[in-house]
Amino acid sequence: MGIADDAVEVRAQGWRTLAALHGLIESELERALGSAVDLSVVEYTVLDALNRQDGWHMRMQQLARATALSPSATTRLVNRLEDRALLTRILCADDRRGIYTELTPAGRALYERARPIHDETLERVLAEASAQPELAPVVDALHTAAPVAG
Template sequence: MTATDPSLTALAAGWCALSLLHGRIESHLERVLQSRHGLSAREYSLLDVLSRQHDGEGGHLQMKQVADAVVLSQSATTRLVTRLENRGLLSRYLCPTDRRGIYTDVTEAGLDLLRQARPVHDAALREVLGEAAQDPQLAPLVRALESVPG
């Protein structure tokens, strides 16, 4: 395989398009969520992931699972949790069956903020994807995203 191999070039072009789409989405969501709700895109994502936890077997996520879900390192996730805890949006408590484990829950204030931010987030996501769909380089990726089952 050489640097001019057509399959490598197509793969690299696909990666560049995916990276461009991701950057557009993230920066648009960041601006909209920050201006309307004082949340970063990562903070929104963390609140969203944690709000989906439930009581019962496997219902609460460990910090590693949370980090994987929001695509951050464990230390960055811990710092993010601490910031949101300091704002009263999250709370932490010891796992009742394993005193080494710490769980994180979304507080009522966090759930209220998430309920307010979710429609704004979803509208901003639809907006930025609609714009990206007009770009021939990004349109196939937008169609692929829209076809992912919810």
């Protein structure tokens, strides 16, 4: 097996590791957030994204990018959260095709309740993952990840 073949195998192995770590974190967050505040991970992601805008609103499209979801899934995700009165749709005047979403007070309150659960779970899972030799290098690399632009 030559050097090129090795590189292919290393990439495939790295991808399996990445997928394993991602799945581990996501399932733990899902369990923790679900039982504590009845939120899925994507739902928390929406609340978190809206909150990081701090009082400002986001278009559906931005939400779709933030959650890595299709437009249709984004619509229904926002529907669910709106039905629970955690956010509101706001038609914007300048482009009447666009729809802004904004956290309600209830949404902000639930987010404040969910965030410590989220952060503690993440800390715990990353610590556990860091103890597994095959996951550790990827976990450590996360510390150096720069903020994602807008």
